[in-house]
Amino acid sequence: MGKVYFVGAGPGSADLITVRGAKALAQAEVVLFDALADPALRDLAPLACWLDVGKRGFVHAHKQDSINAMLVRAAHEHEFVVRLKGGDPSIFGRLEEELEALAAAGIDCEVVPGVTAALAAAAASKRPLTRRGSGRSVAFSTAMTHSGELRAARSADSEVFYMAGRQLAALSRQLLQASWPAGTPVCVVSRAGWPDQLISDHRVGTLALAAVLHAGRPTVVTVGAAACGVSAATAPARTIAATAPDTRPSRGTVMPPASKRIESI
Amino acid sequence: MGKVYFVGAGPGSADLITVRGAKALAQAEVVLFDALADPALRDLAPLACWLDVGKRGFVHAHKQDSINAMLVRAAHEHEFVVRLKGGDPSIFGRLEEELEALAAAGIDCEVVPGVTAALAAAAASKRPLTRRGSGRSVAFSTAMTHSGELRAARSADSEVFYMAGRQLAALSRQLLQASWPAGTPVCVVSRAGWPDQLISDHRVGTLALAAVLHAGRPTVVTVGAAACGVSAATAPARTIAATAPDTRPSRGTVMPPASKRIESI
Numbered sequence: 022m023g024k025v026y027f028v029g030a031g032p033g034s035a036d037l038i039t040v041r042g043a044k045a046l047a048q049a050e051v052v053l054f055d056a057l058a059d060p061a062l063r064d065l066a067p068l069a070c071w072l073d074v075g076k077r078g079f080v081h082a083h084k085q086d087s088i089n090a091m092l093v094r095a096a097h098e099h100e101f102v103v104r105l106k107g108g109d110p111s112i113f114g115r116l117e118e119e120l121e122a123l124a125a126a127g128i129d130c131e132v133v134p135g136v137t138a139a140l141a142a143a144a145a146s147k148r149p150l151t152r153r154g155s156g157r158s159v160a161f162s163t164a165m166t167h168s169g170e171l172r173a174a175r176s177a178d179s180e181v182f183y184m185a186g187r188q189l190a191a192l193s194r195q196l197l198q199a200s201w202p203a204g205t206p207v208c209v210v211s212r213a214g215w216p217d218q219l220i221s222d223h224r225v226g227t228l229a230l231a232a233v234l235h236a237g238r239p240t241v242v243t244v245g246a247a248a249c250g251v252s253a254a255t256a257p258a259r260t261i262a263a264t265a266p267d268t269r270p271s272r273g274t275v276m277p278p279a280s281k282r283i284e285s286i
Numbered sequence: 287m288g289k290v291y292f293v294g295a296g297p298g299s300a301d302l303i304t305v306r307g308a309k310a311l312a313q314a315e316v317v318l319f320d321a322l323a324d325p326a327l328r329d330l331a332p333l334a335c336w337l338d339v340g341k342r343g344f345v346h347a348h349k350q351d352s353i354n355a356m357l358v359r360a361a362h363e364h365e366f367v368v369r370l371k372g373g374d375p376s377i378f379g380r381l382e383e384e385l386e387a388l389a390a391a392g393i394d395c396e397v398v399p400g401v402t403a404a405l406a407a408a409a410a411s412k413r414p415l416t417r418r419g420s421g422r423s424v425a426f427s428t429a430m431t432h433s434g435e436l437r438a439a440r441s442a443d444s445e446v447f448y449m450a451g452r453q454l455a456a457l458s459r460q461l462l463q464a465s466w467p468a469g470t471p472v473c474v475v476s477r478a479g480w481p482d483q484l485i486s487d488h489r490v491g492t493l494a495l496a497a498v499l500h501a502g503r504p505t506v507v508t509v510g511a512a513a514c515g516v517s518a519a520t521a522p523a524r525t526i527a528a529t530a531p532d533t534r535p536s537r538g539t540v541m542p543p544a545s546k547r548i549e550s551i
Contacts, residue, residue, distance in 0.1 A: 029405075036306040039296065039401060043305055109401070111408035111415045112424070120412055120516040132409035134401045134479070136304060136374070140294075143376035144397035147385055150376045151426075158427035159377070160442045161416075176441030177425045214399070251385040 023050075023100040025092060025123055027116060029109040029135015030054075033239070034214045035061035037141065042133045049103040051095050053088070058107060058239075066103070085115060089122035096128045109137040113163060113183050137161070139181040142210035142241040146220045147251060150179060156246030164192050164242075175199040179247035186211065186240030190229035196244060201225045206248040211238035222250070288315075288365040290357060290388055292381060294374040294400015295319075298504070299479045300326035302406065307398045314368040316360050318353070323372060323504075331368070350380060354387035361393045374402040378428060378448050402426070404446040407475035407506040411485045412516060415444060421511030429453050429460075429507075440464040444512035451476065451505030455494035461509060466490045473513040476503035487515070 026045045031037030038046075046052065046065040055075030057063070063071060072095070074088045095102045106114045110132055123130050139161055143150045150159040160177035164185035173195035174180065185192050189209075197203060203226030211234075212218045223231050225244065291310045296302030303311075311317065311330040320340030322328070328336060337360070339353045360367045371379045375397055388395050404426055408415045415424040425442035429450035438460035439445065450457050454474075462468060468491030476499075477483045488496050490509065 027409075029401075029409075031304065032399075034306075036309065037304050037399065039302050039304055040308055041299075041301040044301065109405045109408075111405055111413075113416050114414065115418070116414040117417050117516050120414070124517045130412070132412055134297075134302065134405040134409040136294075136399045136401060137405060140374045140376055140399040140402060143374075144292075144294075144399040147395070147397055148376075149379065149381040149385070151378050152382050153380070157437075158425050158439065158441070160423055160425035162423035162442070172422075174423065174441075176423070176439075177427070251382050252389045 022128060023096040023098075023102050025096050025102045025104055025128060025130040026133055027104045027106060027110040027114075027119070027130065028133045029111075029114075029137075030058065030062060030105050030107055031136040032108055032138045032141035032214045033058035033212060035059040035065070037136050037214050038062070038065070039133065039135060042135060045101075045103055045133055046105070048101050050099040050101050052103045052105055053092060053095060054105040055107065057105075062105070069103070085118050089119055092119055093122060093126045093128060096123070096126070106135075109135040112137040112139075112161060136214075138183060138213060138239070138241045139243070141213035142181070142208075142243060143247065145213040145218045146208050146210050146243075148208055148243065148247055148249065149251070150181070150243075150247045152178075152246050152249075159247055164188050164195075173199050173201075175201050175245075177245075179243060179245035181247070182242040182244070184240075185242045186232075186235055186238065189232045189235075189242070192242065193225060193228035196225045196228070201244060203227075205245060207231075208243045208248040209235055209240060210243070211235040211240040213241060222248075287393060288361045288363075288367050290361050290367045290369055290393060290395040291398055292369045292371060292375040292379075292384070292395065293398045294376075294379075294402075295323065295327060295370050295372055296401040297373055297403045297406035297479045298323035298477060300324040300330070302401050302479050303327070303330070304398065304400060307400060310368055310398055311370070313366050315364040315366050317368045317370055318357060318360060319370040320372065322370075327370070334368070350383050354384055357384055358387060358391045358393065361388070361391070371400070374400040377402040377404075377426060401479075403448060403478060403504070403506045404508070406478035407446070407473075407508060408512065410478040410483045411473050411475050411508075413473055413508065413512055413514065414516070415446070415508070415512045417443075417511050417514075424512055429457050438464050438466075440466050440510075442510075444508060444510035446512070447507040447509070449505075450507045451497075451500055451503065454497045454500075454507070457507065458490060458493035461490045461493070466509060468492075470510060471513040472496075473508045474500055474505060475508070476500040476505040478506060487513075 028042040049069040158177040159179045205225040207223040209231040293307040314334040423442040470490040472488040474496045
């Protein structure tokens with residue numbers, strides 16, 4: 022019986038995987054993956070058998086069961102199995118179900134952490150998720166519940182919403198209901214960590230305007246203290262924070278995509 | 287004028303840095319670092335000049351100013367400067383102040399994200415930070431404020447406290463005051479990602495008992511849904527969640543340190 026390594030691939034671009042994750046891929050006999058963000062990840066395990074478990078062919082209701090079964094079977098047939106997950110396996114990665122399936126089958130496993138999308142968005146936009154004084158806590162959640170209900174809280178100094186790209190207008194309404202002032206800064210980042218990443222600045226009240234810009238791209242939405250830009254020259258960050266909201270409507274400011282990646286320097 | 291790369295080193299063990307971060311180190315002429323968790327990180331930039339800016343010799347009040355000044359000077363003298371930070375630069379990394387200093391000096395920079403301690407602790411303990419149904423949101427905060435005041439909230443389904451190792455008794459009291467039931471599961475992980483990582487299970491009411499075990503080690507404390515173990519065999523996780531607390535006192539269960547790392551397999 023083999024061992025399963027849950028590996029966080031990072032937010033997309035292959036070079037945001039950890040060195041430990043890359044080493045696990047290099048040793049893998051079989052790799053189970055969902056939608057593969059960067060085909061270059063395959064180069065890290067060129068001889069492994071790559072199984073796409075994110076296929077739409079599965080009947081939706083049984084998809085997770087099918088993945089669990091394939092994982093258990095792979096561990097019966099191979100020594101070194103990698104289950105590759107986007108971002109970090111422990112954050113919105115459905116890791117619990119797969120850990121349970123392996124535990125039930127008595128199969129050993131290990132989890133290799135990865136860079137979750139919120140961290141990549143913060144790095145891309147140079148907006149630290151925690152700030153001295155004004156941003157002591159940050160919460161991660163999905164805007165959409167399992168039952169399809171949209172929810173937004175105001176629980177921490179900053180809130181990061183995953184998988185919210187299609188729900189920006191509704192998210193704006195929910196944030197207002199959750200007592201976020203209309204002028205609270207919101208930073209929207211899509212395809213963080215890629216050369217074509219897009220970063221745009223909005224306000225809670227006018228967040229819907231971000232929808233067209235980021236349409237069809239993996240999107241992270243940051244609300245509150247962590248959405249403020251950092252700059253000594255303009256220094257609007259601290260004064261615009263949630264405690265002293267700017268209530269002017271804003272169409273949003275789009276930052277140009279970062280064109281450089283370290284490997285091209 | 288050079289460019290500064292803020293690089294997240296990950297939670298400790300050198301192989302938890304990203305591939306992009308390792309490449310940045312390989313190109314660095316100078317590396318500014320605080321306490322270096324793993325000396326093996328130096329092997330990623332053997333020819334660079336390594337500057338320890340975490341030295342206790344600095345006058346505490348001016349320490350951040352001194353680091354800012356050294357960073358600006360390094361960028362004036364070198365093309366490729368790496369500012370290495372533990373974990374992820376955007377989470378409790380004092381990134382804001384250093385970004386401001388560079389912006390004021392007109393110096394270009396880039397942020398390479400890393401694995402933050404909460405993710406490493408979740409991976410080490412195999413406790414996903416989000417759970418279907420019971421764990422939709424997770425919040426990160428420091429237990430201790432800048433002014434030395436201890437605070438603990440109950441804002442998300444799960445709360446992760448950084449740098450709480452020395453404050454476990456006080457944290458227990460604060461959690462009770464913040465309406466967490468005494469029987470709520472707490473998972474304490476120290477030196478996550480290392481061969482000698484320690485994981486122990488507790489309850490909010492008896493968290494103080496973890497203090498001796500993890501004394502003097504970098505410690506992450508997870509409270510709520512994400513602290514529950516995952517196992518189909520025993521399956522206590524969901525029933526013990528915060529909604530149906532087990533109020534029995536518990537001395538805590540210590541899991542043996544994980545002895546395997548991928549590179550040793």
